[in-house]
Amino acid sequence: MKRLYFFIIGAFSLVGLWAIYYRLTEGLKMTALTSNVSWGLWVVFYIFFIGLSAGSFLLSTMVYVFNMKQYEKIGKVALLSAFFSLVAGLMFIFIDLGHPERFWHALVYRQPTSILSWEIHFYLIYMLIIVAELWFLLREDISRLVIKAKGFKKFVFKLVSIGYSIPDNSEKLERDRKQTHKWMKILGIIGIPTAIGVHAGTGSLFGVIVAKHMWNSGLTPILFLVSALVSGAALMLLLYALLVPKEKQDNTMLKSLGGLLILFIAVDLLIVAAKYLVGLYNYVPDERQVLLNMMFGERWYIFWVGQIMLGAIIPILLLSIKKGSSTLKALAGLSTILGIFCVRWNLVVPAYLESPMPGLETAFVHDRLLFEYTPNLFEWITSLGLISIVILLFSLALNSLPIMETKEGKEDNGETADGVQAI
Amino acid sequence: MGSNKEPNQGRKEFIKKGLLAGGGLLVASELIKWKPMIEAVKATQHTEVLPLVETVSTEDVVIRMQKELHEALKKPVEEIHWIMVIDQKKCVACDACTVGCSAENGLPPGVVYRPVIKEEIGTYPNVSRRFTPRPCMHCENPPCTQVCPIGATYKRPDGIVSIDYDKCLGCRYCLSACPYGARSFDWGEYHTENTPEVMPYELEPTFEYGDEKVRKGNKSPIGNARKCHFCIHRLQNGMLPTCVTTCIGRATYFGDLNNPNGLVASLIGSPRVKRLKEKLGTKPSVYYLT
Amino acid sequence: MKKPLDFLKCTRRGFIAGTATIGVSLLNGKSMKSVAHDLLNFEEIKIPTCCHMCGGGTGVIATVRDGVVAKLEPNKYNPIGVCNTSLNFTENQKDGAAMCPKGLSGIMALYDPDRVKKPLLRTNPEKGINVDPKWREITWDEAFDIIVRELKKLINEDRPEALITFSENSLATSIQRDFGNLFGTPNISFHTNICSATRKAATMAVFGVDEPLGDYQNSKYMLIFGWNPLSAVKWSHLPQILLNGKSNGSKLVIIDPRYSETAAKADLWYPIIPGTDGALALAMSHVIIEENLYNQEFIENWTFGFDEYKKYLKDKTPEWAEKICGVSAKDIKSLAIEFATNQPSIADAWIGPGQQSNGFNSIRAVLLLNVLVGSVDEPGGMMMTEEFKLGESPIRISPPKKKRFDGKEKFPFGHNSGVYVETFRQLFEENGPYKLDVAFITMSNLVLSMPNTSQVVEGLKKLKFIVVNDNYLNETSNLADIVIPGTTYLERFGLVTRGINWEYVALRQPVIKPLFNQYSEAEFFIELAKRLELKDQSGQVAFSNIRYEDYLDIRLQRSKANITLDELKEAPGGVWTSPESTEYRRYEKTVIKTETKKFQFSLSNSSKNISLNYILPEYQQRRWLPDKKYPYYLISWKHITHTHSRTQNNPYLSELKDQNYLYINPMTANSLGFKDGELVGVISPFGETKAQLRFSPGMHPEVLGTEWGFGHWAFGDYAREKGFAVNQLNKFLVDEVTGQALHKEICVNIRKI
CATH class of the missing domain: 2.40.40.20 (Barwin-like endoglucanases)
Known part of the structure; x- marks a missing residue:
């Protein structure tokens, strides 16, 4: 089963690598983007994954900052998925640039008025925080794995452990663990505003754009943030319910996680309702027409089937079932994630489809100047391939590192660790 | 222009003087000499080039803009404020400015700096048409320069919003931020691709911003944001932007707003003046006379 | 940087050095880096020529860099882009010239990858709209051999008249006429009769000149019927002179079934039913006469037929016209009064009314408005434009005595470009005066530009041998037997003399060698004449040592300009303009070239077998009117x-x-x-x-x-x-007086599909 899984993911990842290579050599003309719809599928995935990352991270702070022990089981996976989602998000940005080889410009040159500029720096800090938290959390287990493992794996683990090794006596171990706790809390505390800054920031980079009325609102950053929490919680639900063997699952935690998800979805719906109803009330074409096209136009299903059904109604129903099995919960998580993808799409693309000046759409005739966008096959393949690569790395990490179970009891020096398999 | 009241002889003198005066005027221009013309005149008329006659008007539009351009170029760059004025009453929607600009800057498919919006208004028989050429507005508060993460697009002291092609990442944030849709992205395509091969004129260098660039492979300006830049490379050589010189309705004016005696400053004192999307507070440098 | 740039030649070094210098000085301090360049080592020259993206011939300056045409700009020495009278030239010229978008796209026509590069021979004997000719590439010599062989057949059978030529009308026209004369066929035809033959006929009938041009810049009232000069820009000075006229206080009034781009600039627009412009003009004339606003002195001294015209107009009241054309009687009256009282005024019409069956009389009625108020050859009025005449052709041969296939002599005011419609009708119905075997089609897509496409195709199929000389494999060349690659204007010589009220001749010259080493269209005919050894009337082989450049040189020298081709090349902008300025009131000095030697309200009763209803510009309905089925x-x-x-x-x-x-x-x-x-x-x-x-x-x-x-x-x-x-x-459908094809006389219906 596992082999098959890795085989499939590996195959998709190879396709992904090819697609990225092709993209880097042929350029952005391989996409269906136009100068008027300049952000498309890849930017949607970018904000989706950044949101997923921020959401997961904020969930992890429930454990490490607010000491909500009932969620301890998902603490590590939350951090790990935060890390890989961030990587995915950044990779999508990388391939979306006109000059990917110049990505380092963003770190060398900066512009204080540009939210994107701030964001990029935030991403770095955020990534360092996650990596640091993960290291602190896992260093003990990794150092045990260093002892156990052989060959290439040993090398990798040694690299990841950055030389930390299990101390000889239990006092030192205790001290290290306390240090871990302390640092987790500190990093968590710094991490909260950072994560909020990361994702509400990504939201505000849309929110400040005066040119797109539909984006230009104070609610946009909040909406991004809440959607992030929704997707983070959904991902946790999905991963836990899917990956931890049924016998070992903590049903109470699942239930309360489910309840949390419903809460987040409700808040998300509230904000969406506020934004859209107000927007539909007036007759400003830039806002009303965009919303009408989004909800009742050609792609109505993205809103109704995606955002509402998959993203809200189905998960709430599934999670409300009293004796619901964890599979149902996993499905709820999956449905929410797909729904949030549709939310992200509707946050980005519909705003481009109305011309900023009446008559501009007929002033010039060219495919690259249309106010229409449907991602082409190449964009989909690249996206799925890239996601596969990230999932592959994530799976490898899950497979090798003790993520899904927490440690109980003391360990003695020299005793080999319980190399708990994640799957 | 009036009726021919002068006797034949006087009129011939006038024409001769007029022609010579015209020649003298262009001699005065720094860059172009009428060497062959003067020599032809010398050869047949045995006379010398006379100075500009007072009665011959020098206030005609493009020569005036040309002169004022040269005056402005002598000033330090932060004291200039370039603006463009487009008289919608004179624009005939011929699209010569669109194509002239595309030709001057070697624009590939998918990039247009100055399209002309053509609207039909009203209900028969009370109808009219409105034509709006739309270059980059070169706003005083540009939403596009605010959002560039690396400052690759910036506003020069003389008011022109520029793009540094070698810095620009191609993230296209600025494209999304422009309320006028004035920015395009260079997707790296050619008009004559696969026909079977790209024609030589598409691989000719272009000189935007005074830099020579050839669009090949992945090199800038491929993969960059691009937009109207008031033909900086022509301004640097004392020439007006292409759209101004090729406008067959003579509807486009260009000059330094900081010159209170200049043509453009006087034009925007008209009650017909307006700018696009004023409510957004971008303060464009392109004015329209409706 | 201060190096002066010689106008005709300019090297790029100075430019780049200058750019760097000024660039650095302009951009002091700011973060923008200005890159100083190594001086670039390419040759850049600027060559003046004339555009031919349309038949206008606006002046162009081509920048050629290392053998690649890199840029096209307006040529301000060529008056066409500037103005249309000499008085305005110096003033307008300072505005620089202008060029329309087609001219600015000329490079793409030159380097179009779809161009025909080599002569092609058809190998599939079947011809049809979607039939593949299965072209085979052949050499120029082979192509000439085949064509000469076909033409020799006609000579041997003593049927040179079985050759017919069709061509665009500003491309090697005199060479084609000379060729026709030498070969012995009268069937040399050009595009004008599917274009503006009716207007030319009407202006000949009224003024005796074939292309009068209004002096719009100086006029005070411009009344235009069905013409759209601000968009159908034939000469790129047109928008300037109209808009300058407006700035000088003139009124612009447009009569058109459609609110055109010119109407968008007009003070007034009157929608009118197509084909009824004549009625409107006649009613206006009625008002002008009734209100006594006409120029009595001018009419008495310089016109013919006023009394008959006045009598005819007696019942052509505004109320009568209102029922026909849809413009209210009140408006017609005020139009007439405004037109007559705001002098100088111009009334003009081109192919809007002209391509309909009553066009001849309609346009005459419109033009006669100018005559009524005496606004003829006056500043701000309708100018009696005389196109500059090149000298006689060096080829001495008289035209053949055979009758034309198209029966042009049956058209009292037929244009010497022929009657395409009659040609094709007779070809299709196979009832012409004799058989046509061979056709040369030069820069002309007859299948798409003639009315009645399917019958045109059938007509072409009935010819034995078709040679198409064109840049593309288009709808017409697909029916040809041989396709000869043509040239774009950037690759050939020519002379342009038309379009303004002032005598000038502008040079069209190659700015690069023809890309595929083609013969230019004129040189193609010259080469044919040489290979056929066609002899002129002295028995010499014509063109035996005259290249096209020599031909142009001789005609230039024999003209009023009296310059050589080389001198024209060296002239500023490649243009010679007459030292004499635009003349007004030429009719006072030279005889008016109408039959009666006056401006004609009515044709003389003895004029050339024309039916009675054309003597005066009577209003008649156009022949094809909407009905229930096609409304x-x-x-x-x-x-x-x-x-x-x-x-x-x-x-x-x-x-x-x-x-x-x-x-x-x-x-x-x-x-x-x-x-x-x-x-x-x-x-x-x-x-x-x-x-x-x-x-x-x-x-x-x-x-x-x-x-x-x-x-x-x-x-x-x-x-x-x-x-x-x-x-x-x-x-x-053809105009029975002028031979004009009637493109605008169609009635249709639309249905759901």
Whole structure:
């Protein structure tokens, strides 16, 4: 089963690598983007994954900052998925640039008025925080794995452990663990505003754009943030319910996680309702027409089937079932994630489809100047391939590192660790 | 222009003087000499080039803009404020400015700096048409320069919003931020691709911003944001932007707003003046006379 | 940087050095880095020539860099881009010249990858619209051999008249005439009779000149019937002189079934039913005469037939006209009074009324408004333009005595370009005076530019041997037996003399060698004449040592300009302008070239076997009127972005407009249940096609219209299958006086598909 899984993911990842290579050599003309719809599928995935990352991270702070022990089981996976989602998000940005080889410009040159500029720096800090938290959390287990493992794996683990090794006596171990706790809390505390800054920031980079009325609102950053929490919680639900063997699952935690998800979805719906109803009330074409096209136009299903059904109604129903099995919960998580993808799409693309000046759409005739966008096959393949690569790395990490179970009891020096398999 | 009241002889003198005066005027221009013309005149008329006659008007539009351009170029760059004025009453929607600009800057498919919006208004028989050429507005508060993460697009002291092609990442944030849709992205395509091969004129260098660039492979300006830049490379050589010189309705004016005696400053004192999307507070440098 | 740039030659070094210097000095301090360049080592020269993206011939300066044409700019030494009288030249010239978008896209016509590069021979004997000719590339010599062989057949059978030529009318016209004379065929024809033959005929009938041009810049009232000079820009000075006129206080009034781009600048627009302009003009004349606003002195001294005209007009009241044309009687009256009292005024009409069956009289009625108020050859009035005449051709041969195939002599005011419609009708019906075997078609896409497409194709198929000389494999060349690669204007010589009220001659010269080493169109005919050893009247082989450049040189030297071709090359901008300025009131000095030697309200009763209803410009209804089955008028027009059917493959121009729409008044469309953008079937009694509707509130409710020239099914990738062609919908209708093809006389209906 596992082999098959890795085989499939590996195959998709190879396709992904090819697609990225092709993209880097042929350029952005391989996409269906136009100068008027300049952000498309890849930017949607970018904000989706950044949101997923921020959401997961904020969930992890429930454990490490607010000491909500009932969620301890998902603490590590939350951090790990935060890390890989961030990587995915950044990779999508990388391939979306006109000059990917110049990505380092963003770190060398900066512009204080540009939210994107701030964001990029935030991403770095955020990534360092996650990596640091993960290291602190896992260093003990990794150092045990260093002892156990052989060959290439040993090398990798040694690299990841950055030389930390299990101390000889239990006092030192205790001290290290306390240090871990302390640092987790500190990093968590710094991490909260950072994560909020990361994702509400990504939201505000849309929110400040005066040119797109539909984006230009104070609610946009909040909406991004809440959607992030929704997707983070959904991902946790999905991963836990899917990956931890049924016998070992903590049903109470699942239930309360489910309840949390419903809460987040409700808040998300509230904000969406506020934004859209107000927007539909007036007759400003830039806002009303965009919303009408989004909800009742050609792609109505993205809103109704995606955002509402998959993203809200189905998960709430599934999670409300009293004796619901964890599979149902996993499905709820999956449905929410797909729904949030549709939310992200509707946050980005519909705003481009109305011309900023009446008559501009007929002033010039060219495919690259249309106010229409449907991602082409190449964009989909690249996206799925890239996601596969990230999932592959994530799976490898899950497979090798003790993520899904927490440690109980003391360990003695020299005793080999319980190399708990994640799957 | 009036009726021919002068006797034949006087009129011939006038024409001769007029022609010579015209020649003298262009001699005065720094860059172009009428060497062959003067020599032809010398050869047949045995006379010398006379100075500009007072009665011959020098206030005609493009020569005036040309002169004022040269005056402005002598000033330090932060004291200039370039603006463009487009008289919608004179624009005939011929699209010569669109194509002239595309030709001057070697624009590939998918990039247009100055399209002309053509609207039909009203209900028969009370109808009219409105034509709006739309270059980059070169706003005083540009939403596009605010959002560039690396400052690759910036506003020069003389008011022109520029793009540094070698810095620009191609993230296209600025494209999304422009309320006028004035920015395009260079997707790296050619008009004559696969026909079977790209024609030589598409691989000719272009000189935007005074830099020579050839669009090949992945090199800038491929993969960059691009937009109207008031033909900086022509301004640097004392020439007006292409759209101004090729406008067959003579509807486009260009000059330094900081010159209170200049043509453009006087034009925007008209009650017909307006700018696009004023409510957004971008303060464009392109004015329209409706 | 201060190095002066010689106008005709300019090296790039100075430019780049200058750029770097000024660039650095301008951009002191700011973060923008200015890159100082190594001095670049390429040669850049600027060569003046004349455009030919349309027949206008605006001056162009081509920048050629290392053998590649890199840029085209307006040439301000060529008056066409500047103004149309000499008085305005120096003043307007300071504005620099202008160039329309077609001219600016010329490089793409030159380097179009779809161009024909080598002569092609047909190997599939079957001919048809969608039949593949199965071309085989042959050498120029082979092509000439085959053509000479076919032509020799005609000579041997003593039937040189079986050769007919069709051609664009500003390309090697005199060479083709000389060739025809030498070969012995009278059937040399050109494009004018499918274009503006009626206007020329009307102006000849009234003024005795074939292309009078209004002095709009100095006028005070411009009344234009069915012409759209701000978009159908024939000469790029037109928008300037009209708009300058407006700035000088002139009024602009447009009479047109459609609210055109010129109407958008007009003070008043009157929608009118197509084909009724004559009635409106006559009613205006009635008012002018009744209100005694006409120029008595001018009419008494310089006109013929005023009394008959006055009598005819007695009952042509505004109320009479209102019922016919739809413009209210009150408006007609005020138009007439305004026109007459705001002097100088101009009334003008071109092919809007001209391409309909009553065009001859309609345009005469319009032009006579100028005569009524004496606004003839006055500043601000209708100028009696005399095109500069080149000297005699060096080829001495008299025209053959055989009759023309097209029966042009049956048309009292037929144009010497022939009658294409009659040619094709007779070809199709096989009832011409003799048989035609061979056709040369030069820069002319007859299949798309003639009315009645299917019968034109059938007619062409009946010819034995067709040679097409063109740049593309288009709809017509697909029916040819041999295709000869043509040249673009950037690759050939020519002289342009037309379009302004001032004598000038401008040089068209190659700015690079022809890309595929083709002969230019003129040189092709010269070469044929040489190989056929055609002899002139002294028995010498004509053209034996005259190249086309020599031909032009001789004609230049024999003209008033008295310069050589080389001197013209060296002249500033490649243009010679007359030292004499525009003359006014020429009629006071030279005899008016009409039959009666006066400006004619009426033709003389003895004039050339013309039927009575044409003696005076009587109003008659056009022949094809809407009926229950086909209730809408279909008109077509030119737009500035394209020239006829020959520019649709140009990328820059396709980006401005890549297809044509069927424009319809929204009220009409809604009452029929059609939506904006809907694809509909357009039907007429003679054919059917599909078109995409576009709502346009400026269309008269009974009129549908579209741009001309689209609907290609061959040609090139940009042009193919975009839009639709109106000439699938009409039949061989011809003006019985002028021989003009009547493109605008079509009635249609639309239906859902």
